[in-house]
Amino acid sequence: MTSKFGVHSLVFTSDWNAVTAAAACQTAHEIGFDLIEVLISDPTQLNVAATARAARDTGIGLRLGMALSPDSDISSPDPEVAARGEATVARCLEIAADLQAPAVSGITYAAFNSYVAPPTEAQRDQVAQALTRLDARAGELGVRLGIEPVNRYESYMVNTLDQGADLIRRAGGRNLFLHLDTFHMNIEESDIAAAIQRNAALLGYVHLADNHRGLLGTGTFDLKGCFRALCAAGYDGDYTVESFSPAPLAADLVGGLRLWRRAWERPAEAARIALAAMRQGLVEARGATDIW
């Protein structure tokens, strides 16, 4: 496997339809990205055919992102809500298979939500059991399911790589993996390089973002150190940039992501700057970590 570079769909639009999908895939491809991560806001609403067409027409690869919601949350003590959450993840796995995307990942273990209490041990077990079933379903479909640790304000249960790895081990699946995100790691990890090293065997996908989630490379996050740690750990999976600004997004997404500042105005420019930083970062890190 060789690392590919991707860009998140929310860099371009939060309204993913036939027209915007075609435009985003075209722009991403022209800039030089290998893949685009499409956020499945609602699996019943995603235009799968148009997404497949946009990818095929431009030759760009697809990955899928998702986040459960409070009324569809596999960690919920309410069995109906939990069942809806599991069904939502299962549906997203089917969409991945339909689109020939290798994986779905994101907040797949709980809701993207402001929780008001920490999870109980029973809830952890419940989620692990659901993930065991979803892992089996992923295997049948030939796709993988990623667990993305996110910061404390966006979810609970899995805020660090270690917590994500623990959940994967409890679930015991072969098709589950850890999805890193540097924005969240900058808040939650004690030692980013050590966490990457400890969990190297489970790493399957990386989101790159600066500490403020604006233009990549214009913040305080140690991107260089992170690339080095990933290369040293033998990671050769994909890297996708998240660089967010209210500019191309609907008001509810701006609110959900708490994007109160306009980090940039032009999506293509933000994407281009990010790709240059990603390429440079990976080349340098490989130079520093290759055995010679």
Place this chain on the structure above:
Amino acid sequence: MPLLGIHALVWVTQWTEADISRACAATAEAGYDLIEAVIFDPAEARPEATARALSASGLSAVTGMALNPGADISSPDPAIAAAGERLIADAILATRDMGSRLLGGVTHCAMHRYAHAAAPGTLSRVADCYARLAERAETAGIRLGIEAVNRYESNVINTLDDAAAMVRRVGSPALFAHIDSFHMNIEEHDIAESIARNINVIGHVHVGESHRGYLGSGSVDFPTFFRALLRAGYDGPIVFEAFSPAVLNGGVADALAAWTTHWTDSADLAQKALTFMQAELAGAGHALQHKAALPRRENR
């Protein structure tokens, strides 16, 4: 050397008489000069007990607060905004009565996860409110802080530039910008530059690690942070802050999204934080002096 302090929530989760004596005694024992008390409710600030405990332990105090969704000066609802202004006005008086001269915290909006961007006109309403509150603060002989906090805790003021712009807009010497390394680690583009260009309005500093646990065990670049403060000549208070569900009651821990127990032993944490801050300040001081003492180079 700036006064080094510690946040009360490292020790206690309320401010009862027993909490007050315990927090002050533990703070003094750990070697700090100052404690930051949290004013949850100005009517329950217990100024006499606070003053007694401070004098018994030889500490000075600063105070902190946070607005809530029912009392929020940034709200377009006049009743909620008025309740927010009243809460701060009362906290100003409580601050004075507790023997503190400085009130910091999330005074610009409710400390919670807003679902939408601030309404147009919010900044000018907030500025008008701060102008009135600054007069009250001046009358009470205290200064009122505007703490820049991360995007999940405010949709009004997230960066030091935001806070400094508000202080300058209002133009009162009774207002200051309050910074916090935990929040800066999420929101700033360049921490040293931001401190340098806003030093004349910075009045209070919180030192928190990226995950709000032990200092030095996360991703905050503390050498850069402390060097920037010393280089700019900061001489106000510096207060260590950390949060753990091991100490906090459910409501407070949940409001802070403190789901993970990063530490359990308050005394150990406090002592190591003090040693850490002293070492960082000493190192930053040496770095500054070293630069000044470089031998002059001959022109070639």
